[in-house]
Every structure is written in C-alpha cells, then in structure tokens.
Amino acid sequence: MYEVFGGIASRAFRVIWLLDEMGVAFTHHDLKPHAPELLAVNPSGKVPALKVAGEILTDSSAIMTFLADKHGQFTHPAGTIARAKQDGWFHQILDEVDAVLWAGARHSFILPEAQRVPEVKDSLKWEFKRNVARIAERMEGPYLQGEEITIADFLLLHCLNWAVSAKFEHGSEKIDAYAKRIRARESFKAARARLAA
Numbered sequence: 001m002y003e004v005f006g007g008i009a010s011r012a013f014r015v016i017w018l019l020d021e022m023g024v025a026f027t028h029h030d031l032k033p034h035a036p037e038l039l040a041v042n043p044s045g046k047v048p049a050l051k052v053a054g055e056i057l058t059d060s061s062a063i064m065t066f067l068a069d070k071h072g073q074f075t076h077p078a079g080t081i082a083r084a085k086q087d088g089w090f091h092q093i094l095d096e097v098d099a100v101l102w103a104g105a106r107h108s109f110i111l112p113e114a115q116r117v118p119e120v121k122d123s124l125k126w127e128f129k130r131n132v133a134r135i136a137e138r139m140e141g142p143y144l145q146g147e148e149i150t151i152a153d154f155l156l157l158h159c160l161n162w163a164v165s166a167k168f169e170h171g172s173e174k175i176d177a178y179a180k181r182i183r184a185r186e187s188f189k190a191a192r193a194r195l196a197a
C-alpha cells in the first residue's frame, strides 16, 4: 500500500493523479510543506513524499518514474531508445517549465520578502512562453512522444495547470488543444475533483 504525503494543490498532484491513472490504491496525507507530520517523514519539509515498503521516497519526478517503472505503465522500458527520448522530454520540462514556474513562485511568495525580486517575473514569463513554444514545435503527435501518453505528458500538463493559476501565458493553440485532450481523461477529472473537495 502506498502513502502519499502532500496537499493536492502542490506537486503531490502529479503522484496522486498517476496513481489514479494506474488504478492503484493509496492513502493520502493532506499535509503542507514543513508541517510537523511531514517533517517526521521528510526532513527537507518538501512535498510530495511517498511511503512504500517502509521507505520514504522524495521528489515528484523520482516518484513518478518509480511508479511508472514498477507498474509498467505510462513509460517506455528502461534501456530503450524510446525511454531515453522520454527522459529527455522529462528533464526538458523540469528545466524549462517547472524550474521557471518555481522561480516565479519563489519570487512571489516562497522566499523571505527581503530576498524576492518581483521584477524577474516578466523575464520568467517571457522565458516560459518561449520554452513552451519550443516544446510545441518538437511534439511528435497527440502526445509528446507520439500516440502513447507517458509520465512526461503528466508532468507537462501539471505544469500547464500551474501556469494558469500563476498567470504565466504560453499563447499556443497547439498546447491548448494538447492540454484539453489530457484534461478530458477520467482519471485526471477524478484527481482534479479532489482539489475541489
């Protein structure tokens, strides 16, 4: 049995949605970063974390990769060219989308006020738009790698949702259609419904 730590409005959404997609049971601990119960399992205070077989795994990307490999879903097998390409997408999204949004969040409300540089947000918004346009250009089909949806698509979609709430615009019709396609999935809707609950 898996235990997911972290509120649904955080990067924990990625893990919860993936488990919903895979039809795998889990329990959810709705905890904010640095909550005492969270610090007890993950001393960095960051979410998400996953408890499995008595061990704590951290980092949403590492957890998604572990789950996809373990259950043989939404991933190409390790050691294949297709997997290397999938990992390339995964890391590109982390570098060029997640990191840009996270920098925007840090300079809006995460860093101590004296360390924030709010002016950087315009530059980050420009970078986000340019980076998403590059992704749109390279996309190979209805999903990043063609016909088959992978965890790289789940990661990107989560970032695109995050961008909406952070007011980072990409202006790409192709990416809008892509996001709409993924948001229509029943498991996405189920995970999203947890947000409203």
Ligand SMILES: N[C@@H](CCC(=O)N[C@@H](CS)C(=O)NCC(=O)O)C(=O)O
Pocket: 010, 011, 012, 033, 034, 044, 045, 046, 047, 048, 058, 059, 060, 061
């Ligand atoms: N790369 C990590 C980032 C984790 C992270 O920074 N999570 C945020 C919430 S979405 C957090 O816990 N922030 C608290 C902090 O930075 O101390 C992941 O993907 O899990």
